Amino acid sequence: MVPLSYYLVLSGFLFACGVAGFLIKRNIITIFMSIELMLNGVNLSFVAFAAHWHALSGQVFVFFVMVVAAAEAAVGLAIIIAVYRTRETLNVDQVNLLKL
Amino acid sequence: MSVGVFILVSVIKSLIVLVVLLTAVAYTVWLERKVVGHMQNRWGPTRVGPFGLLQPAADGLKFLFKEDLTPPHVYKPLFLAAPMMALIFALTSIAVIPFGNSITIGGTNIPLQITDLNIGLLLILGVTSLGVYGVALAGWSSNNKYSLLGGLRASAQMVSYEIALGLSLVGVLIQSGSFSLRTIVEAQGGRFWGFIPRWNIFHGQFIGFFIYLMAAYAETNRIPFDLPEAETELVAGYHTEYSAMKFAMFFMAEYANMITVACLATLLFFGGWNGPLFGPPILRALLPVFWFGAKIFCFLFLYIWVRGTLPRFRYDQLMSFGWKFLLPLAIANLVATAIAVAW
Amino acid sequence: MSFHLVLFLAFGAVCVGGAVNLLAQRHPINSALSLIAVMAALAGEYLLLGAEFVAAVQVIVYAGAIMVLFVFVIMLLNAGEEEETKGSRVAVLLGVPGVLTGSVLIAWVVVRHSGTEAVAIGALPGHPTEIAQLLFHDFLLPFEVTSILILIAIMGAVVLASKPEATARKVD
Numbered sequence: 239m240v241p242l243s244y245y246l247v248l249s250g251f252l253f254a255c256g257v258a259g260f261l262i263k264r265n266i267i268t269i270f271m272s273i274e275l276m277l278n279g280v281n282l283s284f285v286a287f288a289a290h291w292h293a294l295s296g297q298v299f300v301f302f303v304m305v306v307a308a309a310e311a312a313v314g315l316a317i318i319i320a321v322y323r324t325r326e327t328l329n330v331d332q333v334n335l336l337k338l
Numbered sequence: 339m340s341v342g343v344f345i346l347v348s349v350i351k352s353l354i355v356l357v358v359l360l361t362a363v364a365y366t367v368w369l370e371r372k373v374v375g376h377m378q379n380r381w382g383p384t385r386v387g388p389f390g391l392l393q394p395a396a397d398g399l400k401f402l403f404k405e406d407l408t409p410p411h412v413y414k415p416l417f418l419a420a421p422m423m424a425l426i427f428a429l430t431s432i433a434v435i436p437f438g439n440s441i442t443i444g445g446t447n448i449p450l451q452i453t454d455l456n457i458g459l460l461l462i463l464g465v466t467s468l469g470v471y472g473v474a475l476a477g478w479s480s481n482n483k484y485s486l487l488g489g490l491r492a493s494a495q496m497v498s499y500e501i502a503l504g505l506s507l508v509g510v511l512i513q514s515g516s517f518s519l520r521t522i523v524e525a526q527g528g529r530f531w532g533f534i535p536r537w538n539i540f541h542g543q544f545i546g547f548f549i550y551l552m553a554a555y556a557e558t559n560r561i562p563f564d565l566p567e568a569e570t571e572l573v574a575g576y577h578t579e580y581s582a583m584k585f586a587m588f589f590m591a592e593y594a595n596m597i598t599v600a601c602l603a604t605l606l607f608f609g610g611w612n613g614p615l616f617g618p619p620i621l622r623a624l625l626p627v628f629w630f631g632a633k634i635f636c637f638l639f640l641y642i643w644v645r646g647t648l649p650r651f652r653y654d655q656l657m658s659f660g661w662k663f664l665l666p667l668a669i670a671n672l673v674a675t676a677i678a679v680a681w
Numbered sequence: 682m683s684f685h686l687v688l689f690l691a692f693g694a695v696c697v698g699g700a701v702n703l704l705a706q707r708h709p710i711n712s713a714l715s716l717i718a719v720m721a722a723l724a725g726e727y728l729l730l731g732a733e734f735v736a737a738v739q740v741i742v743y744a745g746a747i748m749v750l751f752v753f754v755i756m757l758l759n760a761g762e763e764e765e766t767k768g769s770r771v772a773v774l775l776g777v778p779g780v781l782t783g784s785v786l787i788a789w790v791v792v793r794h795s796g797t798e799a800v801a802i803g804a805l806p807g808h809p810t811e812i813a814q815l816l817f818h819d820f821l822l823p824f825e826v827t828s829i830l831i832l833i834a835i836m837g838a839v840v841l842a843s844k845p846e847a848t849a850r851k852v853d
Contacts, residue, residue: 239686239799239800239801240685240686240729240799240800241799242798242800243792245726245800247787247788248696248726250784250788251700252696252697252700252719254783255703256700257783258776259704261776261780262704262772262773263763264769267709267755267760268712271703274743274747275703275716278743281739282723282726285727285732285735288730288805289805290798290800294807294815295819297735297812298812298815300732301735302820302827304738304739305827305830305831306830308747308834309830309834311750312750313837313841316838316840318754318758320842328760329766455733456733457734460734460737461737464737464740464741464745467741467744467749468744468745470745470749474749474756477756478756490753490757494753497746497749
């Protein structure tokens with residue numbers, strides 16, 4: 239029997255690592271991966287609470303989070319490819335002017 | 339049964355299945371060389387042992403003693419890890435494949451399957467999805483333009499045909515009502531009108547079977563879909579820079595994938611181990627395994643027959659076939675099955 | 682030290698290690714592989730909570746499709762190691778302590794406000810049949826809306842990633 243708070247602390251830690259990666263990293267692809275890490279942390283919270291409250295909707299909601307993450311990853315990566323084609327760099331510090 | 343007996347039985351089953359699978363992989367290579375040789379009006383291996391039956395052993399020794407060369411500018415961690423990943427994922431899906439009914443040894447009922455998961459079929463789909471990494475990372479880490487192109491093409495092909503593969507299986511799932519492979523096979527027992535077996539291929543999944551077959555040929559990178567590793571195209575695709583044991587791991591992974599596909603086709607569309615049973619109880623316990631093996635052998639022969647006969651698709655033809663033909667056909671099959679079952 | 686706790690800690694250690702490795706690595710391909718490890722360990726955690734279908738879908742969709750997309754883009758764009766700029770040094774100096782403080786605060790609040798409720802191993806078995814009942818009856822509208830969202834994402838990705846000459850020709 240594992241206390242519920244253990245799952246929530248793990249979920250919170252994953253979310254915090256995602257936020258840290260989003261703020262610290264300079265490569266646009268790594269920033270996107272930190273967003274995925276945040277979403278995964280949230281998924282763990284959903285499933286843990288579903289098990290705690292015996293409500294299956296928590297598990298169903300994880301599907302919607304995954305679908306949104308997939309759609310966002312697809313469009314985001316397409317945007318990254320388009321930005322790379324024009325600016326030739328993946329470093330966000332160098333994509334700081336609206337004009338090329 | 340108690341925990342200790344359970345663990346002991348599971349370990350023994352895993353070891354037996356692993357040894358049988360690796361031997362089957364080696365002899366599938368032999369079978370392919372013989373059959374393709376005869377189709378091309380030549381003998382195939384004949385010198386090492388009777389009918390060349392010791393050829394796989396000779397090949398294994400050759401791979402062990404070859405020089406294991408690591409080119410200088412590769413990305414070493416992934417270069418070493420990619421063939422291991424390919425082989426691990428190829429061998430994992432055999433864990434949920436049932437080989438026959440349960441047998442009773444000394445009072446304990448032992449199902450002939452390493453584990454019967456509620457989501458057995460999903461595990462196989464998941465492991466197939468993860469198998470893309472072995473190919474993609476091998477191509478990228480080799481630091482070679484042919485490998486990179488071959489790796490990208492192979493992984494794009496595998497990802498595209500995974501969808502048609504999954505959808506072709508959903509028709510079977512709707513009819514059987516469960517993801518557990520044992521339940522799916524047991525639903526195919528019995529006969530229509532006394533002599534046509536109740537296999538899923540006769541029970542409405544005829545188109546589903548052909549979609550599955552074509553998608554599976556593309557997933558395992560076999561002719562007619564083997565452009566990413568064709569020698570005339572991209573040197574050797576993603577395994578250009580690999581030699582000796584690492585290449586042998588890719589080779590084994592490809593044939594293990596073939597065997598898994600053949601096992602799945604048998605279980606889902608051809609009734610698994612269902613077949614005529616006769617004779618004393620010991621024979622009745624072993625005959626299902628024999629029928630299962632015979633059906634798998636037919637599928638492997640079909641794989642090799644197609645390899646010897648058909649030309650390969652060009653890459654754009656391959657991709658448009660997967661997305662513009664197989665995917666709509668699989669969706670149509672799914673809708674038709676759902677309507678038929680709901681009626 | 683029940684078996685449940687041991688398994689939870691094992692998968693949890695892989696999650697934590699993968700998340701920290703994602704931050705520590707400079708080459709994006711290493712970060713991608715650490716993220717795949719995190720997702721696989723999370724699938725294990727979901728199995729411990731009984732959510733078998735969610736665990737399978739996590740491996741098939743997240744680790745097997747979305748992360749393949751990331752690895753593809755990293756391979757296509759030939760992403761190299763990150764360079765250290767002034768901005769990145771400032772971010773690390775401010776970011777790491779800030780996020781550590783935030784996460785410790787969250788953990789403290791969570792632990793203080795939850796009692797001794799424990800979750801048994803396999804607490805809520807998420808069989809595909811029951812999940813399908815919920816998904817296609819109670820959650821039918823979100824389901825259809827997400828399918829339209831995927832359609833929009835497909836069209837957006839195809840348009841954005843296509844070669845500029847092709848779209849320019851279409852405008853003329």
